[in-house]
Amino acid sequence: MKCPLCGNENLDSTRFCIWCAAPLDNAAPSQPEPTPVAPAQVPVAPTQPSAVPASVPTTPPASSATPNYIPTSVPTQTPSYIPGQSAIPQQNPGYSAGGMNTPIQAAYVAPGTAAPKKVTNVLCILGFIISLVSIFCCGLTAIVSLILSLLGLIFACKKSEKGKGLAIAGLIISALLLAAFIVFIATGRFKVHTNFSLGKKLDTPEKIEEYIKENNWIELEEGSYLVFKSSKSFKYYRQFDELDDYYYSGTYELYVGEEAMDFLEDELSDYGVTRKEVEDLADREELYEMDNLVVLVLHNEEQIVDGENIMQKEVDTPYFGFFVTDKKEKEHALDIVNANHYDYCLFVPEDEYEGAKKSMKD
DSSP: OBOTTTOOBOOTTOSBOTTTOOBOOTTSOOOOOOOOOOTTTSOOOOSSOSSOOTTSOSSOOSSOSSOSOOOTTSOOOOTTOOTTSOSSOOSSOOOOTTSOOOOOOOSSOOGGGOOOOOOBOHHHHHHHHHHHHHHHTTTTTHHHHHHHHHHHHHHHHHHTOBOHHHHHHHHHHHHHHHHHHHHHHHHTOOOTHHHHTTTOOOOSHHHHHHHHHHSEEEETTTOOEEEEOSTTEEEEEEETTEEEEEEEEEEEEEEETHHHHHHHHHTTGGGTOOHHHHHHHHHHOTTOOGGGEEEEEEEEEEEEETTEEOOOSOEEEEEEEEEEEOTTSOOEEEEEEETTTTEEEEEEEGGGHHHHHHHHHO
16 A cells, blocks of 8 residues: 555555555545546556656665655654544553553642641640749649640650650659659758748637748747657757757647647646636737637657767657737747746747847847
8 A cells, every 4th residue: 555645655454654654544445447438539548657756766765674754744653642542642641652551650749638747735835834833833833744744745645746855854844843842841841931921910820820830940049949840740959050969859739729728727737827827918918819829748759969869758848828920920939938947938930030139139
């Protein structure tokens, strides 16, 4: 079959010209033979052409099996062009040169499917902040920050959230503060009265009792040091600046107001103190009131001297007197008497000792 474009011969079963790649119409019916006519009327056409047009070569070039010339008007085939389908190349075709349909994975992720950004867990932040606040609150809020930091760390790990570092820092700070707080409470060195007791009105026996237990007391004349510890225990040092040796220790009882008067009449009746005597004393002194009456009993179980206990049996030392405060409620004192020896004692809170000592000198 001749190519209608270049005129070269091709096999009848070929759909495209092997010389110029132009499509061949091999399905077209063959032309009918002309009807014979009389010789006199129509000249007989020659069966072979007398000459071959010079523009169409009769044989393919001998120099190459593939023509050098491809007409620009005929589209060339590309890997993305399949005859009979769209001539526009596909961006992601499932077609390979071997004729197999091979899926090609997309080289990008759609914006809608991008991974969400990680957020910081709120509990981790709160736990860390409260742990910092606990430093300035003497560890009072450390248990709260410890719990929040622990919960924040657990939830951050489960939900793959940020903030684990803050939670760990909050846990460490809270644990240290909580441990220090427990140690101070156990040793009786932690006193919350220093900043909170000043200025509060001590107008009931319950408030007075609480204030006395919260404070450490220094005797204004001799400088002895009375420390109320937890679990109703105490230590009574000979000097407030010498805490290594020479002190008494044991348990104590404290009564204020009407309870103190009842204890005097019932438990300390052997000392001969009557209600009338106490009421008369309260009437004579402006700073004395029956609601401020104080009875303190020290149950001395040890007397440590040179590192050894020299006390052979327990000795009770009762004190009774009044808790007094000035009109401005900025200075306080325990004005009491040792009932065993009738020694007069004036104890002041440790944080007021320097001011009271200076007032005495003036």
